[in-house]
Amino acid sequence: METEELQRKFLQFIHENKGIIHKICRLYGRTEEDKQDLFQEITIQLWKAYPRFRQESKISTWMYRVALNTAISDLRKQNRRINTIALEGSAHADLHDEADHTAKENWALLHKSIESLTEVEKAMMMLYLEDKSYEEMEDILGMTQINLRVKMSRIKEKLRKKVAVQPGTTIE
Numbered sequence: 001m002e003t004e005e006l007q008r009k010f011l012q013f014i015h016e017n018k019g020i021i022h023k024i025c026r027l028y029g030r031t032e033e034d035k036q037d038l039f040q041e042i043t044i045q046l047w048k049a050y051p052r053f054r055q056e057s058k059i060s061t062w063m064y065r066v067a068l069n070t071a072i073s074d075l076r077k078q079n080r081r082i083n084t085i086a087l088e089g090s091a092h093a094d095l096h097d098e099a100d101h102t103a104k105e106n107w108a109l110l111h112k113s114i115e116s117l118t119e120v121e122k123a124m125m126m127l128y129l130e131d132k133s134y135e136e137m138e139d140i141l142g143m144t145q146i147n148l149r150v151k152m153s154r155i156k157e158k159l160r161k162k163v164a165v166q167p168g169t170t171i172e
Contacts, residue, residue: 006050006051010046010047010050013050013059014043014046017059017060017063020060020063020064020067021039021042021043021063021067022039023126023130024038024042024064024067024068024071024126025038025039025042025071027071027122027123027126028071028072028074028075028119028122038070038071038074041070041074042066042067042070042071045066045067045069045070046063046066046067049066057139058136061136061139061140064127064140065139065140065141065142068123068140068141071119072119072120072123075119076119106163109163110159110163113159113162113163114159116162117155117158120141120151121151121155121158123141124137124141124148124151124152124155125155127140127141128152134148134149
């Protein structure tokens with residue numbers, strides 16, 4: 001493929017799927033500057049890997065995998081722990097804008113609890129909250145579905161213990 005055509009297709013691909021990168025940056029970036037740096041690093045890694053994309057999976061699945069691996073590798077290199085997650089732009093936060101005060105508090109408590117998870121657990125919860133199937137999660141994270149189901153069960157239990165959920169609210 002000609003370089004100009006490859007660049008054009010890549011830019012179109014990034015434009016169409018930039019929401020995935022932004023979600024991961026919000027999840028793993030502490031400050032606005034961290035998020036911008038991570039966005040740039042993910043874009044660079046996607047560009048490097050793009051010519052080798054074999055189309056054996058959906059392009060969004062491949063993108064999640066590259067972006068999450070980049071974010072987690074970047075965190076490990078910096079040897080630091082994320083203490084906050086910006087939820088302002090989150091689709092799930094928007095769903096709860098009209099909810100009653102108690103539900104908002106529970107939602108905030110859940111997200112605060114998610115902050116304490118490991119990088120891989122956060123990635124799993126993000127994909128779970130994005131309604132990704134275990135099959136898609138397997139492709140993105142490179143774990144078997146059985147392993148994912150066991151880990152997800154443990155994550156849910158961990159979150160149940162941390163979140164004092166009001167009656168009628170569950171973590172499924």
